[in-house]
Amino acid sequence: xxLVRAWTEHIGVTRPxxxxxxxxxxxxxxxxxxxxxLPGRSAATVVVRVGAQVLDLNAACSIFxxxxxxxxxxxxxxxxxxxxxxVWTDLRASVRVWVVDERHRRSLEPLLRPxxxxxxxLPIAVCDYVDxxxxxxxxxxxGRLFRPGTPPLTPNWKHLPIxxxxxxxxxVLSGTEIIRPTGQxxxxxxxxxxxxxxxxxxxxxxxxxxxxxxxxxxxxxxDAGDHIFGVCLVNDWSARDIQSWESRPLGPFxxxxxxxxxxxxxxxxDALGRARVAPPPRDVALMPYLDDSAVEPGGFRIDxxxxxxxxxxxxxxxxxxxWTPAQMLAHLTVNGASIRAGxxxxxxxxxxxxxGEEGSLLExxxxxxxxxTLSDDSTRGYLLDGDEVVIxxxxxxxxxxxxxxxxxxxxxVRPAEVRRGS
Amino acid sequence: xxLVRAWTEHIGVTRPxxxxxxxxxxxxxxxxxxxxxLPGRSAATVVVRVGAQVLDLNAACSIFxxxxxxxxxxxxxxxxxxxxxxVWTDLRASVRVWVVDERHRRSLEPLLRPxxxxxxxLPIAVCDYVDxxxxxxxxxxxGRLFRPGTPPLTPNWKHLPIxxxxxxxxxVLSGTEIIRPTGQxxxxxxxxxxxxxxxxxxxxxxxxxxxxxxxxxxxxxxDAGDHIFGVCLVNDWSARDIQSWESRPLGPFxxxxxxxxxxxxxxxxDALGRARVAPPPRDVALMPYLDDSAVEPGGFRIDxxxxxxxxxxxxxxxxxxxWTPAQMLAHLTVNGASIRAGxxxxxxxxxxxxxGEEGSLLExxxxxxxxxTLSDDSTRGYLLDGDEVVIxxxxxxxxxxxxxxxxxxxxxVRPAEVRRGS
Numbered sequence: 001x002x003l004v005r006a007w008t009e010h011i012g013v014t015r016p017x018x019x020x021x022x023x024x025x026x027x028x029x030x031x032x033x034x035x036x037x038l039p040g041r042s043a044a045t046v047v048v049r050v051g052a053q054v055l056d057l058n059a060a061c062s063i064f065x066x067x068x069x070x071x072x073x074x075x076x077x078x079x080x081x082x083x084x085x086x087v088w089t090d091l092r093a094s095v096r097v098w099v100v101d102e103r104h105r106r107s108l109e110p111l112l113r114p115x116x117x118x119x120x121x122l123p124i125a126v127c128d129y130v131d132x133x134x135x136x137x138x139x140x141x142x143g144r145l146f147r148p149g150t151p152p153l154t155p156n157w158k159h160l161p162i163x164x165x166x167x168x169x170x171x172v173l174s175g176t177e178i179i180r181p182t183g184q185x186x187x188x189x190x191x192x193x194x195x196x197x198x199x200x201x202x203x204x205x206x207x208x209x210x211x212x213x214x215x216x217x218x219x220x221x222x223d224a225g226d227h228i229f230g231v232c233l234v235n236d237w238s239a240r241d242i243q244s245w246e247s248r249p250l251g252p253f254x255x256x257x258x259x260x261x262x263x264x265x266x267x268x269x270d271a272l273g274r275a276r277v278a279p280p281p282r283d284v285a286l287m288p289y290l291d292d293s294a295v296e297p298g299g300f301r302i303d304x305x306x307x308x309x310x311x312x313x314x315x316x317x318x319x320x321x322x323w324t325p326a327q328m329l330a331h332l333t334v335n336g337a338s339i340r341a342g343x344x345x346x347x348x349x350x351x352x353x354x355x356g357e358e359g360s361l362l363e364x365x366x367x368x369x370x371x372x373t374l375s376d377d378s379t380r381g382y383l384l385d386g387d388e389v390v391i392x393x394x395x396x397x398x399x400x401x402x403x404x405x406x407x408x409x410x411x412x413v414r415p416a417e418v419r420r421g422s
Numbered sequence: 423x424x425l426v427r428a429w430t431e432h433i434g435v436t437r438p439x440x441x442x443x444x445x446x447x448x449x450x451x452x453x454x455x456x457x458x459x460l461p462g463r464s465a466a467t468v469v470v471r472v473g474a475q476v477l478d479l480n481a482a483c484s485i486f487x488x489x490x491x492x493x494x495x496x497x498x499x500x501x502x503x504x505x506x507x508x509v510w511t512d513l514r515a516s517v518r519v520w521v522v523d524e525r526h527r528r529s530l531e532p533l534l535r536p537x538x539x540x541x542x543x544l545p546i547a548v549c550d551y552v553d554x555x556x557x558x559x560x561x562x563x564x565g566r567l568f569r570p571g572t573p574p575l576t577p578n579w580k581h582l583p584i585x586x587x588x589x590x591x592x593x594v595l596s597g598t599e600i601i602r603p604t605g606q607x608x609x610x611x612x613x614x615x616x617x618x619x620x621x622x623x624x625x626x627x628x629x630x631x632x633x634x635x636x637x638x639x640x641x642x643x644x645d646a647g648d649h650i651f652g653v654c655l656v657n658d659w660s661a662r663d664i665q666s667w668e669s670r671p672l673g674p675f676x677x678x679x680x681x682x683x684x685x686x687x688x689x690x691x692d693a694l695g696r697a698r699v700a701p702p703p704r705d706v707a708l709m710p711y712l713d714d715s716a717v718e719p720g721g722f723r724i725d726x727x728x729x730x731x732x733x734x735x736x737x738x739x740x741x742x743x744x745w746t747p748a749q750m751l752a753h754l755t756v757n758g759a760s761i762r763a764g765x766x767x768x769x770x771x772x773x774x775x776x777x778g779e780e781g782s783l784l785e786x787x788x789x790x791x792x793x794x795t796l797s798d799d800s801t802r803g804y805l806l807d808g809d810e811v812v813i814x815x816x817x818x819x820x821x822x823x824x825x826x827x828x829x830x831x832x833x834x835v836r837p838a839e840v841r842r843g844s
Contacts, residue, residue: 128591133672146671154670159613160606164672165587165679169550169762170637179638181757184582184709191581193709215592215681216601216839242757248576249568250555250586251673254757257587259637287606287615335603335664335676336839340591417638417758 018112019105020051025394025405027051031095032265032407033230035076036118044075044121048095049265053112055095060111064104065094077124077229077266081210082341085226088210092270120264122173123232124208127342129171129260130332131204131236132163134323136280138351141363146244158284161323161331163345166236167257171344174263174409178237180385180416181258185241195416196239198368199383202349203306203316203359203391204234205406207325208266209343216336222295224326227339230266231300233393233409234346237261240362240382262344263393263409271404275301275395277319289334290327298324301398302406304350306359307390308383311374316350316359318393388412440534441527442473447816447827449473453517454687454829455652457498458540466497466543470517471687475534477517482533486526487516499546499651499688503632504763507648510632514692542686544595545654546630551593551682552754552767553626553658554585556745558702560773563785568666580706583745583753585767588658589679593766596685596831600659602807602838603680607663617838618661620790621805624771625728625738625781625813626656627828629747630688631765640755644717646748647691649761653722655685655815655831656768662784662804684766685815685831693826697723697817699741711756712749720746723820724828726772728781729812730805733796738772738781740815810834 020027026049035044036054047054057072068091071080080087098104133139136153139162143152156162180199184191210229213219219227236256243255279292279299292298302318328345349359358364361382365371368381383389393406442449448471457466458476469476479494490513493502502509520526555561558575561584565574578584602621606613632651635641641649658678665677701714701721714720724740750767771781780786783804787793790803805811815828 128589130675143671156606156613156667156670160668162668162672163675165589165675167550167587167759168590169765170759172637179758182640183757184578190707191578191709193711215594218604239757245578246582246584247671247673248578249565249669249673250584251669251671253552253584253586254753254759257754257759258757285612287613289615331676332679335605335661335680336601337589337592337676337679343591 018053018109023402024051025403028096028099029402030267030271030404031092031099032267032271033077033080034123034264034266035121037121038113039117046072046074046077046080049115050099050112052115054115054118055108056111056113060098060108063107064098068094076122078342081124081208081229082212084211088229088268089270092268120173122171123264123266124342124344126168126171126344127340129166129168130163130345131166131348132161132323132328132345133348134161134321134328135347135349135351135359136322137320137353137357138349138359138363141351141358145362145367158282159287160290161328163328163332164251166260170257171260171262174261174411176261176411177414178259178261178411179414181239181242181254182416183239183242183254184245186245191245196241197382198240199413200238200240200361201306201383201389201391202236202238203304203314204236204346204349205302205318205393206232206234206262206344206346208232209339209345210341212340213333213338215338217338218289218333218336219329219339221289221292221326221330224329225269227329228269228325230268231272231406232266233263233391233406235261235389235391235409235411236346236349237411238360261409261411263407265407267404267406272300272395274398274401275404277301279324280320280322289330292324292327295326298326301395302393303396304359305392307392308380309374309388313372314356314358314364316357317352318347318350320352321347321350383413385413385415440475440531445824446473447825448687450518450521451824452689452693452826453514453521454689454693455499455502456545456686456688457543459543460535461539468494468496468499468502471537472521472534474537476537476540477530478533478535482520482530485529486520490516498544500764503546503630503651504634506633510651510690511692514690542595544593545686545688546764546766548590548593548766549762549764551588551590552585553588553770554583554745554750554767555770556583556743556750557769557771557773557781558744559742559775560771560781560785563773563780567784567789581709582712583750585750585754586673588682592679593682593684596683596833598683598833599836600681600683600833601836603661603664603676604838605661605664605676606667608667613667618663619804620662621835622660622662622783623728623805623811623813624658624660625726625736626658626768626771627724627740627815628654628656628684628766628768630654631761631767632763634762635755635760637760638758639760640711640758641751641761643711643714643748643752646751649751650691650747652688652690653694653828654688655813655828657683657811657813657831657833658768658771659683659833660782683831683833685829687829689826689828694722694817696820696823697826699723701746702742702744711752714746714749717748720748723817724815725818726781727814729814730802731796731810735794736778736780736786738779739774740769740772742774743769743772805835807835807837
């Protein structure tokens with residue numbers, strides 16, 4: 001069945017507004033998964049997005065694929081994540097048929113709800129969260145700012161994708177307000193304490209994992225697709241003053257752990273086939289477990305935009321990342337670490353090679369020393385209370401194909417809370 | 423009711439072996455919680471240890487306290503952890519009465535099972551795992567080895583308890599075999615790859631958290647006891663060669679994430695009242711949120727022992743820790759980070775001021791350069807395949823009180839697995 005042609009043929013006969021057009025970034029080519037409280041319900045349901053509608057997957061599977069109900073009958077995607085690649089492929093193929101085929105569509109319409117009337121929820125119960133540092137341009141920019149006078153990249157950087165664990169329990173859904181964190185920062189003669197004065201964003205892409213493994217069973221580079229279910233956007237909020245004081249010698253902790261926001265839609269890896277691009281040329285020979293010269297291109301053409309109070313201040317290109325998601329996953333598990341369904345890893349800040357492609361205010365403003373000017377003539381070194389940050393992502397329209405939306409992750413900064421004892 | 427006296431009076435009339443004596447480290451003064459598969463069962467049950475027996479808590483509550491069943495009817499302690507301090511106190515008081523009071527004891531006996539016939543399970547579903555670095559002696563020893571020529575403690579060390587997030591998904595129960603991890607290490611002219619040559623242990627004490635909080639609500643120092651449910655032992659296995667190559671600039675990752683072992687019994691904080699000791703004098707003034715000069719002593723007298731193949735190679739004293747668990751928790755949340763029931767934080771390696779009190783082979787052997795000699799005349803710089811490591815802990819008998827057992831965490835090293843692609 002040529003699904004795209006079938007879709008086009010049927011587009012004229014459906015009720016306007018219910019079925020998306022061929023070019024819809026969240027239409028037939030995408031079909032991202034999420035969790036939503038549908039109108040009239042009190043608990044979250046697993047859904048797939050079809051343009052401006054969401055489809056109740058449990059209800060749909062009850063009719064057409066009862067054998068798949070167990071994977072989509074909960075309040076988050078975790079059972080589906082654990083089911084593994086064959087179920088993911090099977091379910092996605094089924095949804096595509098339902099949406100395209102006239103007989104199925106009629107049965108489906110009562111199960112569709114307007115996205116605008118649904119309340120999105122955190123799509124996954126996040127198990128472990130790992131954040132990488134995979135952009136050479138970001139690592140170079142940060143190295144220059146934090147360690148002036150030394151080579152900006154540490155000697156290990158081109159040999160392995162550097163990463164560290166973050167706090168899974170403070171991962172929140174897009175739209176959640178972010179309370180400015182309080183903490184210690186460097187000071188003379190003694191450190192100071194108070195609300196962070198350097199609250200920043202990090203534009204990142206996240207990868208949701210499934211098909212749990214056992215300890216001692218590394219995931220090979222070429223098998224990464226069996227475990228990467230899909231992609232979302234991540235804002236890894238960072239308090240630079242807290243971070244820089246605390247980070248020696250064990251890395252970031254409270255400068256990051258107060259909140260990390262993710263976008264509501266998990267775009268299936270299967271929807272991103274045509275976004276694949278080769279990563280940049282490698283400057284040093286890679287060890288066999290990271291050598292991707294013989295596998296399908298591991299980079300992804302995802303164009304990102306960082307917006308502060310409606311001003312687009314940066315356009316980071318994910319295609320410029322030095323390390324690919326498959327390399328990150330191979331590295332994460334090469335020591336025998338197991339993964340669970342619901343693990344999330346993020347790319348680290350995406351910064352491109354050019355000015356205006358930096359994925360953090362730290363870089364855009366050179367540590368606050370060259371503030372940005374917004375459209376209302378106000379300036380920003382770092383974020384002010386009340387600022388709203390939106391990160392958007394999409395696979396651009398290429399070779400006549402429509403765009404694939406990754407969605408957006410949004411958050412407004414709330415003032416620090418004043419507390420007893422501080 | 424004087425429980426101890428009541429206990430003593432009854433001790434003569436019970437069947438030998440069923441009820442522990444007054445001096446049993448896991449008897450009436452301790453009553454630690456765990457999860458076990460009881461004889462004849464297939465799933466884990468929440469239990470309390472009474473000497474050499476385990477008590478099925480769900481069955482006991484069904485009879486005596488049906489209102490508490492919801493907290494102990496699952497396969498791990500998490501619902502109990504989330505219930506909060508008032509339920510913890512209530513349940514513990516009830517268990518003490520059941521065990522001491524003659525009428526209750528008769529009903530209880532059918533619900534007791536020999537520990538030796540029960541299979542212990544991971545007592546908690548671990549949410550977030552944070553590892554601190556709270557021993558001044560350990561941090562000093564490590565600083566001297568890793569950063570010779572610079573002050574061994576970083577400038578932040580005495581101002582805040584340094585910590586970082588670890589991998590919750592690879593926390594395993596005592597007894598689980600540990601596969602030697604494989605990974606990159608420094609090499610000239612290029613890094614090398616292979617099984618770690620510097621596999622080490624870290625003797626630590628862990629703290630299990632409950633009573634979840636919301637983001638933006640730090641836990642005050644004086645409220646730490648409302649959230650620290652209990653204590654266990656932790657072996658934070660470490661591959662020093664992998665760790666030292668990867669750790670700049672974002673801290674440890676694969677050098678730690680392959681496995682962390684915990685002991686099966688969670689000793690209630692309420693059982694440790696008489697173990698409290700004042701921490702060492704502070705060398706710098708602490709910020710108000712960490713200032714514990716006006717609260718109950720925050721240190722704990724827990725004597726630890728590190729054993730390799732039956733040789734006790736070190737006796738680290740937990741009382742020597744610079745930072746207390748309450749300070750660690752206040753710091754962990756001062757930025758507004760929330761906690762969940764089932765979070766675990768560990769103290770970091772416990773090392774005392776004297777030779778023979780170091781909590782890692784890194785320190786005991788000065789980075790492998792001064793190997794230990796074991797009783798079979800073999801030597802160890804780091805661990806060899808087949809080595810069995812046991813960490814034990816107990817509150818020593820003090821002022822006529824019997825000891826309180828913390829238990830043991832045990833693990834044997836398995837050879838690295840040989841894999842395709844590496």
